[in-house]
Structure formats: structure tokens, C-alpha cells
Amino acid sequence: MDSAIQAHFARSFRARLYMRVANSTVPLRLSRSSDKFSWGVTPEDDWLQxxxxxxxxxxDFHYLSATDDRLHYHITVPGRPQTKxxxxxxxxYLGFxxxxxxxDPWKIEPLRQTDEGLVCHLRDHRGYRVGAIKDTPHHSGDWVALLNVEEGxxxxFLLRQEG
Structure with missing residues (x-):
């Protein structure tokens, strides 16, 4: 792993994570039970989309360890009303x-560091890369995708540290 990436990311930090689609950056979001109006069951809050x-x-990315090509973290959202x-x-499916x-830890596979942040693959503890499944229809009219490690x-992703 590049020493500059390791020096900058092989530690705990607060950040925002975005999905890269073509040359654009798509924000992530936490689902709300009001997102779906056509499901037979009420979905729960805080699925990562x-x-x-x-x-x-x-x-919050809580640093655990590193290998030659991966950084390992526990990833949490502060508050809400307690840490998830x-x-x-x-x-x-990914959820808080x-x-x-x-x-189980999450693995960040660095691909390259840019002025925007670290372009990477997000992997689960087994090494499966995170994929996206379009959520159609989404009541907001926005393009929304469910994140999953087994399909999609x-x-x-773009990892952008805060502060």
C-alpha cells in the first residue's frame, strides 16, 4: 500500500463516503421507514443506500488494522439516538x-488518492465488494440504490475525511 495513503488513512477518523458513478459523486443516505409506500411490510430506518x-x-471510521492492500475499520454513525x-x-444489505x-470489520481497498479524497472499493469482512441495486420506484423521484455485498x-467509492 502506498505510504502516503497509509499515513493518511491507517488511523481512526470522521468522514463521508460517496459512491462513484461514471465521473460523478453520488451521496449515500440512510433509509427512512417512509421511503416505500408499496411494500407489504414497513421497511426499517438506517439501511445504507x-x-x-x-x-x-x-x-466514524474506527481503525483496526491493515494488510498490504486493505485497511480494516468498524464504521459507525454517531448519535441517532445512540451510536449505530x-x-x-x-x-x-448494508445497514446501521x-x-x-x-x-465484523469493513475493508477499504485503496485504488488512488485524489484531491477529493480516497477512491476505493468498500468490502465486507469476507472481501465481497459492495454493489448497488436500483430501488425502483422510490417515492422521492430521485435515483436511489440499495447497497448489497451479494448482488448488484x-x-x-470516495472516502472524504472531515476536518
Whole structure:
């Protein structure tokens, strides 16, 4: 791993994560139970998705370790009303949990550092890359995609540190 990337990212920090689609940066968002009006069940809050009009949520990246080509973190969202940890559901969807215990780390695979931040792949503890599945229809009219480690189109992400 590049020594500049390791020096800048092999530590704990606060950041925003974005999905890269073509040459544009798409913010991530946390789902709300009011997002879907046609499901037979009410979806829960805080599934991690891409799309929408607001900036990506602020996340804490808690550094654990590194290998030659990966940085390992626990990823949390502060507050809401208490800290929630990013995990994977039984069917591969990414979501923030505060009832279930999340112990598996997330892996950041650096691809290149830019003026905007670190372009990378986001991988689960097994090494599966995060993919996107378009959420159609989304009541907002915005392009929204569900994030999943077992299916969907794989995209790069942009990790932008705050402060």
C-alpha cells in the first residue's frame, strides 16, 4: 500500500463516503421507514443506500488494522439516538444496527488518492465488494440504490475525511 495513503488513512477518523458513478459523486443516505409506500411490510430506518439530494451522513471510521492492500475499520454513525454500527443483513444489505451486535470489520481497498479524497472499493469482512441495486420506484423521484455485498453492480467509492 502506498505510504502516503497509509499515513493518511491507517488511523481512526470522521468522514463521508460517496459512491462513484461514471465521473460523478453520488451521496449515500440512510433509509427512512417512509421511503416505500408499496411494500407489504414497513421497511426499517438506517439501511445504507446511494442517491438522494442531501450530503452523505458523517461516519466514524474506527481503525483496526491493515494488510498490504486493505485497511480494516468498524464504521459507525454517531448519535441517532445512540451510536449505530454498519453491518450486513442475512441477505447482504448494508445497514446501521444498534440492537444487533456487529463485530465484523469493513475493508477499504485503496485504488488512488485524489484531491477529493480516497477512491476505493468498500468490502465486507469476507472481501465481497459492495454493489448497488436500483430501488425502483422510490417515492422521492430521485435515483436511489440499495447497497448489497451479494448482488448488484459494483462501484468505486470516495472516502472524504472531515476536518
Amino acid at each position: 446511494a442517491g438522494g439530494r442531501q450530503d452523505s451522513p458523517l461516519m 454500527t454498519l453491518g450486513v443483513s442475512r441477505n447482504g 444496527y444498534w440492537h444487533a451486535e456487529v463485530t 453492480d459494483v462501484y468505486n
